[in-house]
Structure formats: structure tokens, C-alpha cells
Amino acid sequence: MRNLLSLISKIHEKGNKFIIDGLKENNASELAPSHGDILITLYLNGRITMKDIAEKIHRTKPTVTVLVNKLEKLGYVKRETNGDDGRCTYINLTKKGEAFKPVFKKISDDLNEILYKNLSDKEADTLQKLLEKVI
Numbered sequence: 451m452r453n454l455l456s457l458i459s460k461i462h463e464k465g466n467k468f469i470i471d472g473l474k475e476n477n478a479s480e481l482a483p484s485h486g487d488i489l490i491t492l493y494l495n496g497r498i499t500m501k502d503i504a505e506k507i508h509r510t511k512p513t514v515t516v517l518v519n520k521l522e523k524l525g526y527v528k529r530e531t532n533g534d535d536g537r538c539t540y541i542n543l544t545k546k547g548e549a550f551k552p553v554f555k556k557i558s559d560d561l562n563e564i565l566y567k568n569l570s571d572k573e574a575d576t577l578q579k580l581l582e583k584v585i
Contacts (some may be wrong), residue, residue, distance in 0.1 A: 454584070465561060472531065472557035480524050486554070488517050488541075491552055492527065497542045526550060 487507040491498065495506075504514045518541055523529040526547035532538040563576040566574045 452486070459563070468564065469557060469560050471551075472560065476553045476557070478553065480527075482520075485517055485521055485526075486558075488514070488521060489526070489547070489550070489554055490542065490558075492543050492547065495528070498537050500541060503541060521547070523582050533570070 454545055466483045469486065470479075471527050473479050473481050482578075487509070488503060491503050491506050493536065495502075498506075500511060500514055503518070504511045507514070509517075518527060522529060524546075525544055527541050530540040532540065569577065
């Protein structure tokens with residue numbers, strides 16, 4: 451019996467629990483796993499538009515707006531409007547957002563270590579390629 455979606459769901463659930471526990475341990479329980487996509491996008495790209503964030507994380511603009519609003523309220527990001535085009539809003543990390551980067555990296559690295567611990571490098575690469583093919 452093929453049960454790919456069920457397996458992915460279980461991995462997702464366990465991963466989210468690990469992230470939530472890691473956030474609590476690092477006094478960042480106000481964050482949710484769903485904020486991770488936005489934070490990693492900002493860590494990798496720096497200042498970026500809301501539209502580009504939505505495209506990169508494969509979420510709708512309204513969903514990104516809700517997540518960014520929460521991150522802004524918590525002091526991790528700030529909005530900047532483009533002087534030439536007021537409709538274009540850039541998102542940038544604050545000092546608090548930058549300071550969180552090592553914690554984010556540690557939680558991510560620890561999670562990846564657990565996820566891949568029973569796989570060889572070749573198996574991990576194959577799994578990654580197969581899942582990308584499914585998407």
C-alpha cells in the first residue's frame with residue numbers, strides 16, 4: 451500500500467513538535483514553525499519584497515502578510531515602502547531578527563541531523579530529489 455501523504459504528514463508533525471520544543475528552550479515560544487520559511491528567506495536574501503517572499507515559499511500573499519504582521523509585531527522584521535512605488539513593500543530583518551539567526555540555524559541543523567541520521571548521503575540526496583519530483 452502506498453501512503454506517501456500519511457508518511458509526509460507524520461514527518462511534518464514530528465518536525466513541527468521538534469521546532470516548537472526548540473523555540474521554547476530558546477525563549478522564542480512566540481514564534482511558530484510557519485515563521486521559519488520567512489526567516490530563512492530573509493537570512494538568505496536580505497531585504498526582499500512581500501511578493502518575492504510569497505513566490506519563494508509557495509504561499510499566497512495574504513498568508514505571507516499574516517505571518518509577516520506577526521513577525522513585525524514581535525520585533526523580528528520591519529516593513530519598508532519603496533519611495534518610487536508605495537505599493538511595493540520590502541521586508542527586512544531587525545536587530546532582533548538577525549540576533550535570532552544562530553538559534554534558528556541550531557534548531558534547523560539539529561532537526562536535519564535527526565531526519566537524515568539513518569540515511570546515507572546517497573539515500574538522502576535521492577530522497578530529496580524524489581520529493582522535489584513529487585512537488
